[in-house]
Amino acid sequence: MKEGPFNARLKSLRTPNLSLSDLEISIGRVKRPEEVAEGEEPMGPTPMPGIKDLRYWDEILLRRYKPFYSPICDMCCFCVFGKCDLTGNKKGVCGMDIRAQQGRWSLLTAVTGLSTHFSHAKELVEWLIETKGPDVPIDMGEKTPVEAPITRVVTGIVPKKISDFEPVLDYIGREIGDLVASIHIGQESDPLDFESKVLHAGMLDALSMEIADIAQICALDFPKGEIEPPLVEFGVGTVDINKPVILCIGHNVAPGSEILNYLEEKGLTDSVEVCALCCTAHDMSRYRSKVAKIVGPISKQKKFVRSGFADVVVIDEQCIYTDLQEEARKVKAAVIVTSPKAMRGFPDRTNAPTDEIVKELLDGAPGVLIFDPEKVAEVAVRVAMELAPRRQKYKGLPDVEKIVSLAKYCKHCKACERACPNSLKISDAMYAAADGDLSKLAELEDKCFGCGKCETECSRNIPILSMIVKAAERQLKEERSKIRAGRGPITDYEMRMVADTWGSGIVPGCIALVGCANYPGSEREVFEIAKEFLERGYIVVATGCAAMAIARYKDEDGKTLYEKHHGIFDAGGMLNVGSCVSNAHIIAAGIRLAVVFARRIMRGNFAEIADYWLSRTGACGIVWGAMSQKAYSIATACNRFGIPVILGPHGSKYRRLYLGRREEPTPVYNVKTGKRRDEVLMPEHLLYVAESKEEAIVTAIKLCMRYNDFTEGRRSKIRHYVDAYFKFFGRMPEDLKYLVRSEDDIPSEMREVVLEELKREGWEPRKLPQQELVDVSTLEKEKLWTFEAMRRGLRWFTV
Amino acid sequence: MKEGPFNARLKSLRTPNLSLSDLEISIGRVKRPEEVAEGEEPMGPTPMPGIKDLRYWDEILLRRYKPFYSPICDMCCFCVFGKCDLTGNKKGVCGMDIRAQQGRWSLLTAVTGLSTHFSHAKELVEWLIETKGPDVPIDMGEKTPVEAPITRVVTGIVPKKISDFEPVLDYIGREIGDLVASIHIGQESDPLDFESKVLHAGMLDALSMEIADIAQICALDFPKGEIEPPLVEFGVGTVDINKPVILCIGHNVAPGSEILNYLEEKGLTDSVEVCALCCTAHDMSRYRSKVAKIVGPISKQKKFVRSGFADVVVIDEQCIYTDLQEEARKVKAAVIVTSPKAMRGFPDRTNAPTDEIVKELLDGAPGVLIFDPEKVAEVAVRVAMELAPRRQKYKGLPDVEKIVSLAKYCKHCKACERACPNSLKISDAMYAAADGDLSKLAELEDKCFGCGKCETECSRNIPILSMIVKAAERQLKEERSKIRAGRGPITDYEMRMVADTWGSGIVPGCIALVGCANYPGSEREVFEIAKEFLERGYIVVATGCAAMAIARYKDEDGKTLYEKHHGIFDAGGMLNVGSCVSNAHIIAAGIRLAVVFARRIMRGNFAEIADYWLSRTGACGIVWGAMSQKAYSIATACNRFGIPVILGPHGSKYRRLYLGRREEPTPVYNVKTGKRRDEVLMPEHLLYVAESKEEAIVTAIKLCMRYNDFTEGRRSKIRHYVDAYFKFFGRMPEDLKYLVRSEDDIPSEMREVVLEELKREGWEPRKLPQQELVDVSTLEKEKLWTFEAMRRGLRWFTV
Amino acid sequence: MISEAYKTGNVPGPLTAVVVDGRTAGEIINAAKNPLFVVGSMLVTEEAGGRRLSEYAIEIAKRLSARGCVTITTANAISVFKDVKDVNTKIMGLVEVVDRLQDPNWGANDKPHDLVVFLGIHYWMASQGLATLKHFAPHLRTLTLCFMHHPNADWSFPNMSREDWGKALEEVVQTLR
Amino acid sequence: MISEAYKTGNVPGPLTAVVVDGRTAGEIINAAKNPLFVVGSMLVTEEAGGRRLSEYAIEIAKRLSARGCVTITTANAISVFKDVKDVNTKIMGLVEVVDRLQDPNWGANDKPHDLVVFLGIHYWMASQGLATLKHFAPHLRTLTLCFMHHPNADWSFPNMSREDWGKALEEVVQTLR
């Protein structure tokens, strides 16, 4: 075999038909056969897959779950052949029809999310290599010997040190290029091929998130799958505004962690208040849980900045209101921007002397751009300390009288309501406020994600958002609670403990609450969903904005769900996994299950692992506030791995769902005999939009059912399904005939009513022995790599 | 210095302030100081620049040439916070305003074009390494010692073999990720920072194109800068439809070249007709100029396929009507698709036995997907030979009587005209056709780019395009002419010969005709523009669709411009450089000039090289049919390198131009003394849209003027400007006062009229000595790296 | 007559809904062979003209049931029908209904529909559902009875106050046969 | 009244042009303090109501010149003014004029404009130019006299035949003071 560059060599490994190659991949280059250790885990069929290599898996998914398209625009404006009207059956100048165009948008959205996580991972890895060296070991703690399950499954690489992620990053970057190229005019035309690329982007997104989080966990010593990570102070009310306040916003922990370092070094930790918003907050509190406070999710950005409490605002990347620097300027806070992706027009002062930058900011410069996190830290701290005393008068909001008089000025045109993404009833609140009753304004706070769109539409220039915040001032100041610091991975150890019960369905499912804060009703709904599932004995995991929304509310006895519930990945556990990139660990949990419970091969063995998720592992993602392109690519990541996801109503604007039709028979295979038979579709949907919290809950219960549920497991799931239906809708569900396989699946306490309903629906029990019912995969036998490898006489150790 | 991965190491080299590093970059890793050969060219300040590293150069450009935005949509639909109305001064939910949103679209468009070229380059390099090995030398012929000027300038790498492009591809892929990430909600907010990223994408696009073309030139032995490359048969009329016909369409030469190989091997070259459309045609004819025929540009795709002449249609990637496979199916031609980027829903038969695939296609399968170019070749040839006799009856169009009766069915609603991108007067032509006069329909052919959009809008289902093609059948069949095969690079040798005259302005400029076929009037206009400039003694270079449009028309004496004019890069030369990726060589020409004429450092020295283009080298791109995202990124590539570009009217739909205002004083610097002075802006615009051919011509003449024109050069440029104005508009231009520096700049034969006009405008001669007038750069002295390096005592050989 | 979309930014394209009043809406429903009534979560929370929205929904559903037509309740809308008699309801998710409606042979009552009537569905979900039907269910016409104008429907009320909405719904009910 | 855009796909957003007839268009021009007339390449090629388009353009330009206003000829439009007297013309590229019009103080006759009138400009260039003015020149109103409806203008003719266009232009000329 000739020597040659990695990626070119790899191509010969990417074969769509499964021939067990005798080559192994280590870091960045292909091993010669003699280098492969005996007993080492064999390589699966698709290490570092390109667009075309997992198309066969996507075909399985997309045959079951057809893309459901909802155009939000009937035109295409991608190239200057257009602008084209694609209404109905019209085609664009280039030949595109509206369906393919939705597929293209879907790809664009997913690849935007993917690129964002990729770029974040890349910057983190580069920065960590620069500051900590390339040899930081990838060590996730002794309870988690499988350090990077997604990396193993997708690339076949077993990373030992952070620089081992470099070839993985190269791989992702190259794939992004191919994906974006497919958007160009005159390329892809088939909706399903667009969707296969979308799913590819999703998988790469999972990989990017894993790299980012593992790199920061290992290099910055974040919690490594701790079941009782420290509690962190949460909420606007925890910020001590008598100290100089530094506020970090975004997703990249680099500047924030350096600020914490700098304060420690200088012994200033107690003199300066450091708080943060969005995922940067999660990650700073994972770094220094006792110092960094979490203000809240994206919905609090403008609310908090407008309050004037922050003296210095440090912005990094992603999901930061693009006019936030202007908000900061209005309250004379100093602004430091730090990311090449969001330079926001500020002058690059990275190489200027620190004294000079500090002076500029104190002299009122609108903001500076500094790429060096260490320098950011020094500038931020010094400016905050000097600036705080000078800007006391900006720390507050318009007073109540002002609000009343502003409200009187409202002409009730409702332009604001029509522009408000949640159509909040502003005009009614203004009527009340004009009469001196601010309670209606205050009520809006919980439902308002603080965007300020209403204000840009008001021809009377009424500062609606400020008025809401002021009206809600007391409740905001009282917002102080505790959140568990993001714990990072689900450990292999925990997985071993829960494998039997979760794997068989006795633990009825894992509910993942993730995504952004544009909830349809209010942030409270996320809390309520979590509570419902915890009380039912599900495992509830949360990340990002959703993990924060849950922390915002307390139970009757004044405790948050984090305080009330244990933090173990097991029935009734309430886990804050971490920031958005920590979502990777949720996907990884199912990989761990496949390994722990069934000894499946991980490396380069994507389809088999995803099949395991899809056909065996009861879980459902709920992205109640899906908003960003990242949320879309995260959902898609779950989908390619076989995990169903429910979006909140705004999710319909993503233009595409994956819906199944349960009555269409779908083929499944016995993993041992390979025998095919037809089954009802299960889970019923892969990507679904729910309109109300109640619908989300009952649907999630249903989507946690799997082909391979043992009888006891299915019985438990049916119990929750029927029970929730009665609880929320006061009646029986109408689709039990698809869910009940045999009478054994029916919980005894509801046996009669259920049987009656089933009879009405013409239900017949499925006449298969238990073993036949549960040894089911969606992949044909010869594509189950573990079995194929065993048949070929290979033997290996799994970790 | 520690060992470590390439990209992380590189970071320390990326310093925004210019410190001459003592490190050198060789292939894929950083050289230690002791490894740097004495006298080797030093490394410039920005090898492998990231987004932020060339922002200082972009600031110079963008201060001179402000982004001019024309929204084609007032809404944003990028995330589900929206859909947002951004009309006027409204902001989106995330804070974006309409200006930033145009910047974001601009970035999306540019990065789509970039990714397409990148992905193309990557696939080519991977395929060539796989088939020819990693060690194919980068050898552009003895007349071109500087093998890859853009690679050197951007990355600092001097590639020796094709696998040396691998780290460059890794670099580009990673940058693409960062660029796409900037599109995500809540990232960039500043239009100028968006534009800086757009320009970055443009530069990477140039790099990608260079890699693609050099790889194929070297590995497939295309012409290497030949001044008399072979003439190739061009036009629909050259295809011998009595033989089995294989038609290749797209941009990737792999399948096409393998078809040519297979025919050679089997001795079938004379038995099968091979023809191609779009850039694949250019590249196949560069590979085997005597065999492969060029049918035409994108506008001929549907016209030719509909004619039924092709028995097998092989599709690769980019700019292929997305319903072309349906067109092929209608005439029972077999379809083979070959690219992961455009799989178009066909089953992947790469691993099926060839016999089986052939049988499937002969049995009427709608098409197959084959990723292996060798297999594509065998299948295509075998199917064509067997299918041709069977489908004789499909080789033709509706007959004339049919057309008359179809035309009578037209209700003259003009829905077709309103949908036609060029608003062709279809209804009038239908009136005439209904009366038996097909001449008006035939006249449309030249203006019609064959999209079929009209047909999708016609409620009477009138096959308008087919009727146009039929009406123009005779003229189409008579379309047979010659085009020079794409020559590839401009040689260093030619550059040495033309350096004095071009560098000083005596050769008044180089006009690059590039881009797609959606011309505002007709394809003929491109030919006419070329002719005008050739007659004026400009150098005219062309690529892609534009190079083909020129070949379509003949002069009075029956010759194409390629036959009439020499092919040397010198006054009056008419060069077909090659396919779209060959555009890199046009940009490279100016780099060669900077090296040959002024010994400037190339490696990692982007800004100085771009300044050289901008302030010294008279050239203007004309993208008369700008359409694709690639055309946008190519234009942007030129722009970042300091080359002005004129787009046709449809270019206004790209949403962004770079316009200067000549009266605003702009700073320039004396390269030797560093002294700053203010000048009129020159060239006046960086990206301009012209409404008519005449406007394009006079504007291009003007945009070829440069600060550093010697008197004789400026005089010649002014002569052409005034002359063209009189020719087309019958009067004097109104802006001479900005262009004439001193009386010496005025050509003697028009001295009086010009002076009169100048007097009226209140013109004053500039009172600077010639040397001061021409030793001008747009960069401050300390950023001119060549001078800085010399000052620091470095000495080196330039190639 | 046409109207601005309730959500200012919701301008989907050249094709846009025709504005109707309550009586016309009622007549459109009367004229349909097998209209499908789809109601959503706002039935639980909204008021119109001082009455609970669910009251109007139930009236309409009853009259349709009398004609053998079905009302689909999406999300938690079923809860308002708990003690209601003489109404054929079926529980489905909105996206599930819309998905199936793309099939011209599908019917909630096993007969194909020719008209779909929306009431009380989250604005954007309704809008997106209507978009799906507009493009992919050419065999169907769509009507919405919400106070928020929906350009993606074939017929829609204009944007109106809660008071006028009550009046319009009253008119619908009066007009229904 | 509003109209469909001439190019079916050209639906820019919620704000859209008001349709006017020839007389109203003329009155709008009359009412303006310093209207700027911008004419383009179609002057050379198009006919309206059997006459050359340039004839109408010249008539309008003359009347405006009499008021001290300027006509900007873009592209090759200047060629039709070759032997025309009593007209103030200025040569600029369309994008150059539009670029400068974003500056509220700029005037082709050194006085700021309050109205810009387009005639005979390539549809998409005109549409995009009008979009720029709509968003970035709030101090200006825009009117187009083309036979193709332009939603990005403040006022536009509806889509019309060449014959009706001739009549409308005749009305404009008649109405101008």
Ligand code: SF4
């Ligand atoms: S796709 Fe989006 S940006 Fe394009 S026309 Fe539609 S709404 Fe506007």
Ligand code: SF4
């Ligand atoms: S990509 Fe196709 S549909 Fe979109 S604008 Fe271009 S030609 Fe029209």
Ligand code: SF4
């Ligand atoms: S837009 Fe302003 S004036 Fe109109 S209802 Fe809202 S707050 Fe009142």
Ligand code: SF4
């Ligand atoms: S700030 Fe709140 S009330 Fe205003 S538009 Fe945004 S979500 Fe609605």
Ligand code: SF4
């Ligand atoms: S990216 Fe911003 S402007 Fe665009 S839809 Fe989302 S919130 Fe609105």
Ligand code: SF4
């Ligand atoms: S759309 Fe059809 S019927 Fe209407 S004018 Fe065009 S060809 Fe004639």
Ligand code: SF4
């Ligand atoms: S096929 Fe020709 S006539 Fe028809 S819309 Fe396209 S360009 Fe116009």
Ligand code: SF4
């Ligand atoms: S010139 Fe344009 S249409 Fe032609 S091949 Fe290149 S990008 Fe495609």
